[in-house]
Amino acid sequence: MTDTRIWLSPPDVSDLERKLLLKAFDSNWVAPVGPDLDAFESQVAELVGVRHAVALSSGTAALHLALIAAGVRRGDTVLVPSFTFAATANAVVYLGARPVFVDSAPESWNIDPELVAEELRLRAEQGRLPRAVIAVDMYGQCADYDRLLDACDRYGVPLIEDAAEALGATYRDRPAGSFGLAGVLSFNGNKIITTGGGGMLVTDDSRVAKHARHLATQAREPVPHYEHRMVGYNYRLSNLLAAVGRGQVQRLPQMIEARTATFEYYRAALAGMEFMPVAGYGTPNHWLTCVLATDERQRDRILGVLNGRDIEARPAWKPMHLQPVFQDCVMRGGPVAADIFRRGVCLPSGSALSAHDRSRVVAAVRAALEA
Incomplete structure (x- = not known):
């Protein structure tokens, strides 16, 4: 017997996902929205322990919308862990903002809460606080959110949790993705669960969820014709991929x-x-x-x-x-x-x-x- 190639983190799909995908296909819910999309969002929201979830085309799209929800604009700064995948920083640059990179804590490899607190203190003294802080749950381990939220709350700076790698992990018995203004999940092919691509924004804030859902559908206004009062994005996950995700979550x-x-x-x-x-x-x-x-x-x-x-x-x-x-x-x-x-x-x-x-x-x- 010849050994086959061993991959780093390949998709792990079963007959359950196949059945759910074919059921969605046979129902003709092939368009971007549908019952499987709604069900997938509900499943993940319950798993993460938040009230709202918006399924999107990628984790990067979720980061982008979370930063918009935090009020990040051109010329702003955002604290970002240096030790992360490029998508975390790229989403900041999409908005014309500048990432300020922060080193890792040796005890977790996640963003160092002491350095975050010190950077916020210095920037507050100079009158130039960052618009947001992003924490990344590195390789599936949560950052230290008690200390991070304490520092952010002290200066009124919103925290965004990039939990792209961490679905199912916990911090002091709270699920990854449930911290800060919004959490971000990824369902890329190499993640712990996959939809063959895709991501999700999760939040307890109904306004954040509503605004993200609006922007993700090209910011179309609820009128019979195509009306747009702001620039939107084509960021929604398809119903077919959501069907795969439903099986993966189980x-x-x-x-x-x-x-x-x-x-x-x-x-x-x-x-x-x-x-x-x-x-x-x-x-x-x-x-x-x-x-x-x-x-x-x-x-x-x-x-x-x-x-x-x-x-x-x-x-x-x-x-x-x-x-x-x-x-x-x-x-x-x-x-x-x-x-x-x-x-x-x-x-x-x-x-x-x-x-x-x-x-x-x-x-x-x-x-x-x-x-």
């Missing part, structure tokens, strides 16, 4: 259980390595399991051996303040995020990963360490 507990088992397996089998720390304030969904090599050379050797054995692995995110496109942006701190990138490796973590494939990953990492 299977989310099993997916989290499988990814957690993979994390525990790797941690036991690679006991000499340093893993992404698990903060004591919550439960991650273990979307990706990440380890730290001793240095950049060892990181590259691990990645090279894995790739040579047909196993997909990735370096940790390259921080935004090190990206050429953002080289002129302000950075607060920097050594923690830079070191995670220099040494970090994301290992295959999919919820359908077999025991045999996990052993292949471990064997490849061990071979790289012994080389």
Whole structure:
């Protein structure tokens, strides 16, 4: 038997999603809205513990609309973790605003609450507070929201939770996505659940939800002809993709259980390595399991051996303040995020990963360490 390629975090779909998709197709609800879209929004809102959910074409679209809801305009600044995927910062730039990057806390790899509080204090003294703060729940682990919300509330700055990687995780028994003005979820193909693409804005604020839904449908006014009083966007998720999402949500507990088992397996089998720390304030969904090599050379050797054995692995995110496109942006701190990138490796973590494939990953990492 020839081993097949092991992917980092591939979609995990079952016959349930297929049946729901075909049922939606056969009902002819193929247009952007429909009963599956409404049901999917209700399911996710209940799961996250919020009153409203707006299903959208991507997590980036949800970030964009959340920033609009926070009042971000051209010329504003927004505090953003440097250690994140580019979409978090890109959405800020869409509005003509400037990201101000903040380093990670070593105990969680998420945005450092102390640096956020210090940056807000300094900017308040200078009379130039940011319009918003974005926190990202990195690799499926929530940021420290008690401390972040305390800092933001002190200065009246809205917080947006980018929980794109963290559906099903918790912070002090509260679900990821339920913090701040609005939360953002992603259903991209590599996320813990997928609709083949898509995302969602979740919020307790009815005005935020109503405005996001309006903007996501080209800001069309409720009149018989096409009337527009503001610029809108074509951001709604399709009913067919929502049908897939309904099945994925039902299977989310099993997916989290499988990814957690993979994390525990790797941690036991690679006991000499340093893993992404698990903060004591919550439960991650273990979307990706990440380890730290001793240095950049060892990181590259691990990645090279894995790739040579047909196993997909990735370096940790390259921080935004090190990206050429953002080289002129302000950075607060920097050594923690830079070191995670220099040494970090994301290992295959999919919820359908077999025991045999996990052993292949471990064997490849061990071979790289012994080389």
